[in-house]
Amino acid sequence: MRHLLRRPDFRLFFIALTVSMIAESVLLLALAVWVKELTGSDGLAGATFVALTAPMVLAPLVGWVVDRAPRRTLFVALNVATAVLLLPLLAVRDDGRLWVVYAVAAGYGLSYIALGATITALVQELVPAELLPDANGASQTVKQGLRLAGPLLGAGLYVLLGGPALAATCALGFLLAGAVGLGLGRAPAPAPVAGDGFGSAAGGDPGATPTGAVPPGGADVLAAGGRAALVAGVRHLMAEPALRRALVAAVVATIGLGFGETLWFAYVDQGLGREPAFLGVLVSLQGIGGLVGGLASAALVRRLGELGTMALGVAALAAGSLALVRPALGLAVTASVLIGLGLPAAMVGIMTLIQRRTPADLVGRVSAALDALASGPQAVAIGAGALLVGLVDYRLLYGVIGALLVAAAGYLLTGRRLTPPAATPQGVTPTPLAVGDAA
Numbered sequence: 001m002r003h004l005l006r007r008p009d010f011r012l013f014f015i016a017l018t019v020s021m022i023a024e025s026v027l028l029l030a031l032a033v034w035v036k037e038l039t040g041s042d043g044l045a046g047a048t049f050v051a052l053t054a055p056m057v058l059a060p061l062v063g064w065v066v067d068r069a070p071r072r073t074l075f076v077a078l079n080v081a082t083a084v085l086l087l088p089l090l091a092v093r094d095d096g097r098l099w100v101v102y103a104v105a106a107g108y109g110l111s112y113i114a115l116g117a118t119i120t121a122l123v124q125e126l127v128p129a130e131l132l133p134d135a136n137g138a139s140q141t142v143k144q145g146l147r148l149a150g151p152l153l154g155a156g157l158y159v160l161l162g163g164p165a166l167a168a169t170c171a172l173g174f175l176l177a178g179a180v181g182l183g184l185g186r187a188p189a190p191a192p193v194a195g196d197g198f199g200s201a202a203g204g205d206p207g208a209t210p211t212g213a214v215p216p217g218g219a220d221v222l223a224a225g226g227r228a229a230l231v232a233g234v235r236h237l238m239a240e241p242a243l244r245r246a247l248v249a250a251v252v253a254t255i256g257l258g259f260g261e262t263l264w265f266a267y268v269d270q271g272l273g274r275e276p277a278f279l280g281v282l283v284s285l286q287g288i289g290g291l292v293g294g295l296a297s298a299a300l301v302r303r304l305g306e307l308g309t310m311a312l313g314v315a316a317l318a319a320g321s322l323a324l325v326r327p328a329l330g331l332a333v334t335a336s337v338l339i340g341l342g343l344p345a346a347m348v349g350i351m352t353l354i355q356r357r358t359p360a361d362l363v364g365r366v367s368a369a370l371d372a373l374a375s376g377p378q379a380v381a382i383g384a385g386a387l388l389v390g391l392v393d394y395r396l397l398y399g400v401i402g403a404l405l406v407a408a409a410g411y412l413l414t415g416r417r418l419t420p421p422a423a424t425p426q427g428v429t430p431t432p433l434a435v436g437d438a439a
Helices: 008-039 042-068 070-093 095-126 127-163 163-181 217-221 232-239 239-259 262-273 276-323 329-357 365-390 394-414
Strands: none
Touching: 008 042, 008 070, 008 095, 008 127, 008 163, 042 070, 042 232, 042 365, 070 095, 070 163, 095 127, 095 329, 095 365, 127 163, 127 276, 127 329, 163 365, 232 239, 232 365, 239 276, 239 329, 239 365, 239 394, 262 276, 262 394, 276 329, 276 394, 329 365
């Protein structure tokens, strides 16, 4: 981590990203809490999350825009635009303007997709290929830490400040992130590629698709325009063998995790015999595991390769899910930590793989396409899980989820030779798996 922060551009970017992530995490849960207080309806509060996820259908278009724009400028513009987007919330005082909350939530969801794709692309430009695992691990560590503290901070600030003042505070956070981002050195704009109107300026990596090169089996991907350009991200994911394997495993894993989202309440109530509030303890344990997993992920990528790291992360998720088949406090603690450990390892593995195996002019569309292809089935799985939990014993469902995740981990493991471990960058001490130096 220290060798990354010695790079001025990355240091500024990391500060801006951290501020942006804090503002984002604080408001996500607070919007639903606000709707609940305004209406007293659980259903209307839950509809806030539907509004947040609905823009996922625009992911191909979002990725196309990210690939056309200078990433540094886009990162600043998106943070400023998100701050402006939140301003209508200042006028919400009762349920008569509930539609404003939903409209802002939808815009917020769109911003979330665009910022995610932009960050993936910008990291590729700011950081040499050999340091990509470290950069992705650093961002995942922050994300997991905010997963632990963000909802609690958001709920506390909502109670203290109220909805409009909280929205104004988050808007200031996004403005601050944009202001810090202005200090970034200008990354070179991608050079034009015939027929696509975009550019290519990716860093080199012995295992990566060469800069400006046509991805395997995809000569028409970079040359096509119009609708083909919008779906180029999906086509690249399917054409590149390692990315295709990662995509299939990611979809299977997110379906399993989606089913599991709604089982936690049954597990805590029926299995452990505790109040629903105890779920907060388990979520906190996941956050602690996530911090450790984020810190260790760069070392894992270097020792196991991207697919190997993903396999280990998904295997941890599988072990956690199977541990929940038998309700017991000790197993609940173990399962929560394992699930927390597995998520960032899997995420860093797939993010690094995308950055190394995708030309710079295509990485925005590939990142957005992955989000859409994984999040869509996950949303359906969450709904299916909510229906099944009332019909099927939750322990059986956890067993099925565990089996799905074991299959996904095995599929990744059998393809690990597609992504051999990368060499440790010159001048950087190999990070021990005990992550003593990672902080």
